[in-house]
Every structure is written in C-alpha cells, then in structure tokens.
Amino acid sequence: xxHAAAFARREWGPLWAAVRAGAAGxxxxxxxxxxxxxxxIVFFQLAQGRRGHGWGxxxxxxxxxxxxxxxxxxxxxxxxxxxxxxxxxxPVWGALVQVLVVFGIAETALGRRRxxxxxxxxxxxxxxxxxxxxxxxxxxxxxxxxADARIVDxxxxxxxxxxxxxxxxxxxxxxxxxxxTALMVGEAVVKPDLAGxxxxxxxxxxxxxxxxxxxxxx
Numbered sequence: 028x029x030h031a032a033a034f035a036r037r038e039w040g041p042l043w044a045a046v047r048a049g050a051a052g053x054x055x056x057x058x059x060x061x062x063x064x065x066x067x068i069v070f071f072q073l074a075q076g077r078r079g080h081g082w083g084x085x086x087x088x089x090x091x092x093x094x095x096x097x098x099x100x101x102x103x104x105x106x107x108x109x110x111x112x113x114x115x116x117x118p119v120w121g122a123l124v125q126v127l128v129v130f131g132i133a134e135t136a137l138g139r140r141r142x143x144x145x146x147x148x149x150x151x152x153x154x155x156x157x158x159x160x161x162x163x164x165x166x167x168x169x170x171x172x173x174a175d176a177r178i179v180d181x182x183x184x185x186x187x188x189x190x191x192x193x194x195x196x197x198x199x200x201x202x203x204x205x206x207x208t209a210l211m212v213g214e215a216v217v218k219p220d221l222a223g224x225x226x227x228x229x230x231x232x233x234x235x236x237x238x239x240x241x242x243x244x245x
Contacts, residue, residue, distance in 0.1 A: 034202075042136060042198040049135030060139045061130040064183070065123060067111035072119045075112070087112060095157040096176035102154060110150050114182035114222075125187040133190045137197065142190065145236055149189025152232035153225030154180060160224070175221050184222065189229035196237040 050057040071091060074083030081087075091112040093102050113119045133142040157180055160171030188211060195204030208230055215223035 038200050038202055039198075042132070042194060042200060045136040045198065046132055049138075057135055058131055060134050060142060061126065064111055064126050064130055067108075068113055068119065068122050068126065068183070071112045075115075091181060093154055093180045094177055095154075095161045095171075095180070099158070102158070103151075106151050106154055107147060109154075109181045110146065110183050110186055112181035114184070115179065117182065122183055126183050129187045129190050129194075130183075133194055136194060141240070145190055145193050145233060146183075146186035148236060149229040149232045150183075150186045152189075153185040153228050156225060156228040157221055160221075171221065171224075178221055180221065180225070185225050185229040188226045189233035192230050193233040193237055196234065197242065 055062065071087050073081065075081045075087040076084060091105055091108040093105050093109045095102075097105075113122045130142065130146070133145070137145070156169075157171065157175065157178075160169055161173060161176045163170035165172045188207065191207050192204055194200070195207065211223070211226045211230060215227055
C-alpha cells in the first residue's frame with residue numbers, strides 16, 4: 028500500500044498541487060473555458076440531433092464540419108468550432124466526460140491561454156494530417172484512401188489526447204504519459220482509421236509544443 032501511495036505522489040503530486048493552487052477558493056470561476064466548452068458541446072448536440080437531422084443540423088455543418096475535401100481556408104475557419112461538435116458515431120456523454128476531466132485539469136494547471144493553444148494546435152494538426160494523407164493517396168505510409176476526404180472530422184478527442192500528453196510532460200507524469208501513448212498506438216493498430224491516426228498526430232504536436240513553449244510557474 029505504501030508503494031502505491033508513494034507512486035501516486037510521485038506520479039501525480041506535482042499536477043495535483045498545480046490544480047489545487049489554480050482552483051483554490053474560486054469555484055466555478057476557475058473553469059470558464061471548460062464550462063464554455065461543455066455548453067458548446069451540448070448546444071451542438073441538440074442542434075444537430077440524432078443522426079444529424081436536428082433543427083440546427085445545417086447551421087452545425089456550416090460552422091463546424093471539417094472535411095479533407097474542403098478548401099483549406101474553409102477548413103481553417105471551421106476548425107475552432109469543430110472541436111466542440113460531437114462526433115456522430117460516438118455518444119455525446121463521452122465527449123462531455125473527456126472535456127470535463129482533461130480540460131478542467133489543464134485549465135487550472137496550465138492556464139486558459141495555454142490550454143486553448145495546445146487544444147487548438149493539436150486539433151489543427153490532425154486536420155492537416157488528414158489533408159496530407161488524402162493528397163498522398165493510399166499507397167504510402169502516411170497516405171489515406173480518397174474516400175476519407177469526405178469523412179466529417181469533428182470532436183474534442185484530438186485536443187483531449189494532446190492536452191493529456193502535454194500535462195504528463197509538463198508535470199513529469201511519465202508512467203501516465205507512456206500509458207496514454209500506448210493506448211493511442213494500440214487504437215491505431217487495432218482500428219486504423221482517420222481518428223486513430225489523428226490521435227497519434229496530436230501526441231506528436233503536443234510533444235513538439237512542450238519542447239518549444241517556455242514553462243514558468245503560474
């Protein structure tokens with residue numbers, strides 16, 4: 028039991044200290060970004076409805092759907108909101124739980140600006156990877172079939188994976204970081220689809236950002 032407690036303190040102690048310091052005495056005011064993200068996910072889910080036939084499905088598609096076949100300027104404009112549009116093939120509660128936990132921890136430990144920056148860059152990197160893969164074609168290692176150009180690429184999972192890895196690097200949670208990476212690699216091997224590949228790209232993007240961005244105490 029002592030070994031488990033010592034491991035937990037060593038692995039998550041610095042992160043927990045940063046979260047506690049960032050949230051101390053502030054209540055919900057410590058999580059404006061996270062709460063906004065949750066509200067956007069709920070709004071987009073209600074708007075697009077089941078199987079994309081809701082009252083606002085056209086609006087959601089116009090402002091939040093990203094496909095590799097779209098013109099680059101349109102995809103770039105839609106990418107920020109695409110992060111909060113739940114993926115059609117996944118239950119919305121999964122997106123809500125991911126954002127609540129990972130965004131909430133990141134917002135208090137890293138700050139809102141750093142959290143939003145990492146989330147956006149990881150999401151954008153995944154979208155760019157999809158466009159590159161379709162352009163290369165199915166023959167290469169990074170290539171994707173032409174049919175993937177029409178896949179709607181939305182949801183917070185890429186940002187969540189990137190933030191989780193960034194947090195692990197920033198607060199030296201090495202075992203957790205290795206576990207997250209191993210799970211994403213396993214997902215990409217078992218189910219080699221666009222989402223799995225974008226999760227790997229998010230890990231690379233988050234690692235690059237950790238290496239590039241300066242780190243100061245909050």
